[in-house]
Each structure stands twice: as structure tokens, then as C-alpha cells.
Amino acid sequence: xxxxxxxxxxxxxxxxxxxxxxxxxxxxxxxxxxxxxxxxxxxxxxxxxxxxxxxxxxxxxxxxxxxxxxxxxxxxxxxxxxxxxxxxxxxxxxxxxxxxxxxxxxxxxxxxxxxxxxxxxxxxxxxxxxxxxxxxxxxxxxxxxxxxxxxxxxxxxxxxxxxxxxxxxxxxxxxxxxxxxxxxxxxxxxxxxxxxxxxxxxxxxxxxxxxxxxxxxxxxxxxxxxxxxxxxxxxxxxxxxxxxxxxxxxxxxxxxxxxxxxxxxxxxxxxxxxxxxxxxxxxxxxxxxxxxxxxxxxxxxxxxxxxxxxxxxxxxxxxxxxxxxxxxxxxxxxxxxxxxxxxxxxxx
Numbered sequence: 001x002x003x004x005x006x007x008x009x010x011x012x013x014x015x016x017x018x019x020x021x022x023x024x025x026x027x028x029x030x031x032x033x034x035x036x037x038x039x040x041x042x043x044x045x046x047x048x049x050x051x052x053x054x055x056x057x058x059x060x061x062x063x064x065x066x067x068x069x070x071x072x073x074x075x076x077x078x079x080x081x082x083x084x085x086x087x088x089x090x091x092x093x094x095x096x097x098x099x100x101x102x103x104x105x106x107x108x109x110x111x112x113x114x115x116x117x118x119x120x121x122x123x124x125x126x127x128x129x130x131x132x133x134x135x136x137x138x139x140x141x142x143x144x145x146x147x148x149x150x151x152x153x154x155x156x157x158x159x160x161x162x163x164x165x166x167x168x169x170x171x172x173x174x175x176x177x178x179x180x181x182x183x184x185x186x187x188x189x190x191x192x193x194x195x196x197x198x199x200x201x202x203x204x205x206x207x208x209x210x211x212x213x214x215x216x217x218x219x220x221x222x223x224x225x226x227x228x229x230x231x232x233x234x235x236x237x238x239x240x241x242x243x244x245x246x247x248x249x250x251x252x253x254x255x256x257x258x259x260x261x262x263x264x265x266x267x268x269x270x271x272x273x274x275x276x277x278x279x280x281x282x283x284x285x286x287x288x289x290x291x292x293x294x295x296x297x298x299x300x301x302x303x304x305x306x307x308x309x310x311x312x313x314x315x316x317x318x319x320x321x322x323x324x325x326x327x328x329x330x331x332x333x334x335x336x337x338x339x340x341x342x343x344x345x346x347x348x
Contacts (some may be wrong), residue, residue, distance in 0.1 A: 008092035011133075019141070022086075022093055022133040023074065029125030032115045034101040035077060045080075046139050048319040053112055061113025065124060065297070071114075074132040075107030076149065078142055086135055093133075105142050106149045137245065176225030177217055179238065183224065184216040186242045193246050194260055196252040198268065209263060215270045219277045220245070229281050233289045244294045248280050251299035257307035266311040266328060275328025279336075282329075287338045304335045 013022040038045055039052060079086050081101035087094045095101065102112060118125045136220075185332070188199035200210045223229045224241055235241060252267055253260045266272035287302060288294045305311070311331050316324040 076101040076105040095308040180220035254307035271324030275325035279332040289325035
């Protein structure tokens with residue numbers, strides 16, 4: 001390596017239990033040149049632990065890079081090049097800008113998205129990206145680090161993510177999830193809602209029953225996203241959507257004849273909430289659209305449920321995965337007795 005061509009960057013050396021690593025920052029355009037992904041099952045070289053790239057994620061990260069550009073977490077590199085070795089001198093880490101000098105252990109989608117953003121706006125190439133650099137690891141060592149990142153260092157709970165959408169910058173949030181969170185918040189705070197104080201936000205004391213915020217947002221989101229179920233029939237205002245969801249759940253509450261708050265009520269649990277909204281999307285929305293009304297009485301009268309045949313938690317307890325919500329969905333479909341359609345204007 002020539003002193004004239006080598007480039008030095010400040011670094012911090014860390015010694016952990018099994019390895020030493022260097023913490024530094026590298027300009028995005030340089031990182032895009034020197035770093036690469038070695039895919040397990042495709043590339044034969046030592047250290048290949050990566051998966052094939054997901055193009056949707058790359059597009060999303062490209063947009064994030066162009067609009068926000070915050071990357072506080074380090075990309076993790078395994079420096080593999082013997083022709084372009086790392087050298088240390090007077091507090092700086094030296095190497096040359098040579099392609100394929102370092103494998104990506106973690107961050108291949110981030111770097112691919114950044115590369116795509118640079119292609120459209122070269123100025124993004126000056127963005128400083130934090131990196132953690134290991135030197136000459138073998139495949140086993142790369143696998144250990146990859147697994148420690150992707151299994152032991154788990155992401156935050158989805159309920160916290162959805163809750164933070166309420167305060168985060170517009171550029172960072174998922175609009176459909178924000179809308180779904182607003183509706184879930186309304187259902188939790190409206191005293192006329194059957195789910196009053198039943199949505200479990202972060203910080204809520206643990207208890208049996210109730211619907212996690214992540215569950216409620218995920219179930220509602222498909223109905224309120226752009227070009228989703230409600231928008232397709234012209235219902236896109238938040239206030240109208242809040243009324244429609246509350247009316248549906250009030251109608252379900254009425255079918256229990258005063259037993260809604262019983263611990264045996266399946267709708268007070270995640271599977272009941274999810275199954276009910278699957279039924280709402282598949283049956284109630286088309287029916288109410290045909291009748292041009294989402295009034296409580298219309299929905300209630302379409303359901304042949306009563307206190308005697310109400311849906312109990314014991315019917316779904318023990319079922320896993322998608323089976324429990326499907327049992328709720330099937331029971332509601334069996335009880336569904338719609339009237340013939342008409343074609344007047346909407347009523348709420």
C-alpha cells in the first residue's frame with residue numbers, strides 16, 4: 001500500500017470478549033465502493049453469511065436516505081482484502097479505495113439503499129456512515145456475529161413502534177399505521193366504545209385480556225391504508241372511519257346482551273379482535289356499502305348472535321397462529337344474515 005494513495009480515518013479500537021474491532025465513520029461513496037455482500041449458498045468465499053437482497057427494502061431505504069438520512073447504527077464489516085490491508089498509524093486507520101475490500105456482516109440493505117440514493121443524488125455520497133470493522137474473520141466468526149445481531153439484539157416491541165408513530169417526524173412514519181393508531185386510541189379513550197381502556201399501550205400494567213396496541217394497529221391498518229378497504233368505497237376521513245369502527249364493535253357488544261365485559265368474552269382477546277375485523281372487512285363492509293349505511297342497528301340485525309350463543313374465549317383458547325382468529329371469523333360468518341341491498345346515500 002502506497003502512502004500517497006492510502007487514506008487515513010480516525011478510529012477507536014475496542015477489545016471485547018473474543019474479538020477486537022475498530023469503530024469509525026466512512027463517507028458513503030467510499031463505503032459503497034469498498035464494501036460488498038457475500039451471500040451464503042451463492043458465494044464460496046469464507047465469511048459468506050448474507051442473504052439475497054430484497055428490492056422492496058432497498059427502495060424504501062433509498063427514499064429514507066434521500067428524505068431523512070439518519071443512520072446512527074453502525075454497518076458491520078469484515079475486512080477481507082489481503083492486497084488492501086488495514087494499517088494503523090498515529091491514531092488513524094489507513095486503507096486504499098479498492099473495490100470488494102470488506103464483506104458486510106450487517107447492513108447490506110442499508111448500503112444498497114444508500115448506493116441507489118447516491119446514483120440519483122451524488123451529494124449523498126458525502127454522508128458519513130458509522131462502521132464497526134472486524135479484520136480477517138472466518139465464516140464461523142462472521143456467523144456468530146451475524147446471529148448475535150439478528151437474534152440476541154432483538155428489535156423493540158411493535159406496540160412501542162406504533163406508539164412512537166404518534167410523535168415522530170412525518171418522514172419517518174407509516175401513514176396507514178398512524179391512522180390505525182389514531183383509531184385504536186379513539187377506541188381506547190371513547191367512553192362509548194366497547195374497547196374503552198381495553199387497548200394496551202406501552203407502560204400499561206400487564207393483565208389478562210385486552211388488546212395490545214400492536215395487535216389493534218396491525219388489524220386496523222389493512223382497512224385504512226391508501227387504496228385499502230374503506231378508501232375503495234369512498235370512506236377516507238378519520239372521523240367517519242372512527243365512527244364506523246365503533247359502530248361495528250358496539251353492534252358486537254349488543255349481541256352479548258350485557259356480557260361483553262365478562263372474562264369469557266372472546267372479543268376481549270387478540271384472536272377475537274383480529275377475527276372480528278377479518279369478518280368486518282370480508283362481510284360487513286360490502287354489506288353496509290350495499291345498504292349505504294353503517295348504523296349500529298343495521299349491523300346488529302345482520303348477526304344472529306345472542307347471550308345464549310355468544311362467542312366464548314374457551315372456543316379459541318389453545319388454538320395457535322391463524323387458527324384462533326379464523327374460528328372467530330367462521331363463527332361470525334355462520335351468524336351473518338344480511339338483508340337485501342338498496343342504493344341510497346350513506347347513513348351513519
